[in-house]
Amino acid sequence: MQPLIIFGILAATYLMVVAKRTPALIRSFRYQSFCLFLATLFMAIKEGHPELYIVSGLLFVLKVSAIPYFLLRMIKKIQANEDLGLLVNTQLSLIWALGFTYLSWVFSAHLLGQVNQTQTIIMAVSFFIVLSGMFLMIFRMTALAQIIGVLVMENGLFLLASAVSGGMPFLVEIAIFFDVFVSVVIMGVFVYRINKLFTHIDVNKLSRLRG
């Protein structure tokens, strides 16, 4: 079951990297979070900690339902151009993503060695998710892409923590979830205001912060 989930995560991440429009991006984010939710659920069933159930539940509620719905609604409200400005085109993005995969594989193999295969693979996948979140933030023009990039990076870190060390402490997880939710709300408000003021959310055009 696990390889399938991991495959699902990987596929969703690739979809995110090549997405050209914001709703596509958000949808792939949803798939990724869903796969993550499944993975956490299976871990919860296997180990039986009640906290893991709560965490996976929160994951479902927040990252699979609430946040994507909120973001999609935001897009409709501000009636922005749904085009996710690409600084690097689709094919090249895919090549970058493949490169990132290879790099993260090499790095985690260097760190953990070939001893524990599963852990190595999951660590590689999580590094790759973090890197692709970074990629989204740098090479996509709109502000929404940056928000989603942060969320993706947080996903990756969550996966890394749960794979390598059996999850972060419960309180920390709850706090992080809450934190993510609030920051998305705030960032949404910001995007709304940016759009109000500049009539666009193309961050590439906001370049007054210069030396």
Add this chain to the structure above:
Amino acid sequence: MPKIPAILIQLFIFLSLAPFFSGLVSKIKNNIRMRKGQSVFQPYFNLAKLFNKNEVISENASWIFRIAPFVVFSSSLTAALLIPLFFVSGPMNGFADFLALIFILGLGRFFLALAALDTGSSFGGMGSSREMFISGLAEPVLCLVVFSLGMEFGSTNIAAFNGLHAATVSSVIAAIALFLAAIAETSRIPVDNQETHLELTMVHEAMVLEYSGKRLAFMEMASYIKQMIWFSLIVQIIFPSALPDSLFLPEVGMWVLWYLAKMSVLVFIVAVVEISVAKMRLFRVADFLGFAFTLAIISSVCAILGV
């Protein structure tokens, strides 16, 4: 402790002989100019006349103008006490050396320059400015001469310069440099003209322009004494002769004659120099003193090399 009789004798000698040498310089100059000229003792008559005249002081002057002549006079006399004239060491020798002599004369010059500024006339200001300029540039020359002579004799004590010795190359060159510096210090042509009162050309005369009567007499006397000091030093360095150790009259008399002879030769040279060259532009005095400085460096190099 200095011996009081020695001090008094030295003071008397300086006070009595100093105007004579100045008169001798003008007499020789006039004779070269094919004139009979004034008598050799004219400066004495001038001083006597000045002592009888009344004084006029500028309204702008303050107490500095009034006390400056006395300070200048006493600084010259104090410096005069250091010169070994009749005794192996000057009567004040225990209390200052050649370097201190330069500073003591500097005290007089400081007050003279201040008094000149005190009157509020531009002549005085000009005189002060030029005098401080010339003396400032002459100080390194004097210092180098002191050092090169001192390196030969082992000390900056003036008495040390008096041992019977042969004049070495370094001491002769030092004496020439000292001569050039003395021309600057005693305000003689080519640095300054004592016979003129044109603002373009006067330096020392400009500073004493506002003085009259007895105060002017003190100032003049001070400059005569200063001149005598420098000339005595120069002759003693170039033609050293043994000083009498005791008050044995023939020795003393011999020494007096020798001294007068040497001073006359030097005075003659000074007069010839005054006649032959024209007074230099003020800003060329820097070059003149620079030449003296170079000579002084050469003399120290010779002293270092032991020549």
Add this chain to the structure above:
Amino acid sequence: MINFNLLFDPLSLFFIFVICLVSVPSAIYSLGYLRGHYRGAKITLAWTLLVIFVLSMLFVVTAENLLFFLISWEIMSLVSYFLVIFDAKQEKSTTAGAVYIVMTHAGTAFLIAAFLLLYRYAHSFDILAIKQACLIMPQQDKNILFFLFLVGFGTKAGIVPLHIWLPMAHPQAPSHISSIMSGVMIKTAIYGMIRFIIFLLGANSSWWGILIIILAVISCLAGIIYALMEQDIKKLLAYSSVENIGVILLGVGLGVLFFSMQMPYLAIFSLIAGLYHLVNHAIFKGLLFLAAGSVYRACGTRNMEKLGGLIKNMPQTAFCFLLGSMAISALPPLNGFVSEWLILQAFFLGAISFSGGVRLFLVISAAMLALAAGLAAACFVKAFGITFLALPRSRSAAEAKEAPLSMRIGMFFLAITAVVFGLFAAPIMRLLAKVAGSAMNMDVSAMKFSLNNFTLCPQAGNNIYLGIPLLAVVIIALSVLSFIGYMIFNRRKPLLNKVWDCGYYKVDARNEYTATAFSKPFRIAFGFFLMPYRKSQKIRESFYHVKTFAYETHTTMVFRKYIYDPGLALIFKAAKNMRRLQPGSIHLYLAYIFITVLLLVVFMSKF
């Protein structure tokens, strides 16, 4: 690591004495100076800052721990910065403060580097422990440390070319602070040099002494030549401080040179001369600044061209300024004469004790010192003469009033001290011998230092004497006698009349000599260094009739133009080029952050 122990060896005690000697009269002076010109709250602030300033200086000279020294040093710099910009309403104050704080911190950076290097060897911040470690330090490290200390303390002392803050900061500060800064604060840098270079490092390379002497000679000459060109009294005094620091360093440098050549007697003697000039300069420079401050208070201007005739309205201030000018021009029988004479004798002793080319170097340096002394006399004739003598050149000078009593008390105290330090030179030399001995770790009980009958070199057998009291007595006696002689033969009082005016009908203050004119011969003679230039502007009605003629003459500020301005331009150019890193694109900034994190993560594993 850090402890607050205080070290009270003779060197520290001497500097404590110097600090208190100048700070106390300045504090008394400030009672009258601040009253009536500042509000009450500002006066309280001034007093608080003054107390902290003096305390920090006291801690600097007694600190035993390097960190404590550094903390006190920084507090001293900061508090003096606040005091420099005390009159912050004037723009010149803030510029001066900015230049001052930047330069003093640049110097402190060198000091910190040196202290860290010392710590690496000694593993402790205590001076005495470091002294032990320095005995085994290799010579290259000692050379590096020497250079760091020289630059670090040289910035604070005002050695050319690190002096440009001095003539900007000292005039702007209130006068009692100027006197403390010029009299004492720059001496703490000399304390640092003596403590760290001689006491700690051991001073065993001869080129150290020669380098210090060369820098000192340059400072002497450059300082006094610039002082001659100044019209602002306090700026003139500040440049003259640069010159006197050069003189003090001549003594210290000679001490280092002799010490490295294993000549203990001469080393102690030169250091005595240097320290004597240090305390003398503190006294007379403090006095001069206080007198200049009272002139400024009375007339509202520091420009000499607008002053004059103050000797009639402010006789006591004038007398104090005269005494200070006489002292700084090295006139007998005051204290400046004794210390300059001692330094010249130290040069002479070196010239007869060494062999080879060093002798010529020493002789020429001594001649340069004599030149500086002559120029200093010229400078102070100008300063005193133009400011105080003859006719007032402006209304404010004509209506000046004498300074209040507290200011006069401060000034007279320092004036009397100047005379005392001149007359009692011999006992002072004996005390200074102990101080110098402790700095150089030598036992001086066997050495005899006196101004009467001290043997220059045992072989030569020629003795030098300098009896200041007797010299003073003779000078004063002769002048009094001549004055008495004058009075006896004087039958009528002198007449007062107008000054000789060449037939002009209206001779007033505009006919007097000006300060600029006084220094013109020097401007021309030293033109190769000063590079004067003039600007003139004529407004004509017709070709033959000039209505107005404006004439300005300036001297080029050589160090600013050729060293500091190019350096600053280079820094600004580099900064401008760095701006290209920040073009404004958020994506680029994010990329910077992530790449850095990635690199750290990846390369962490390598460590």
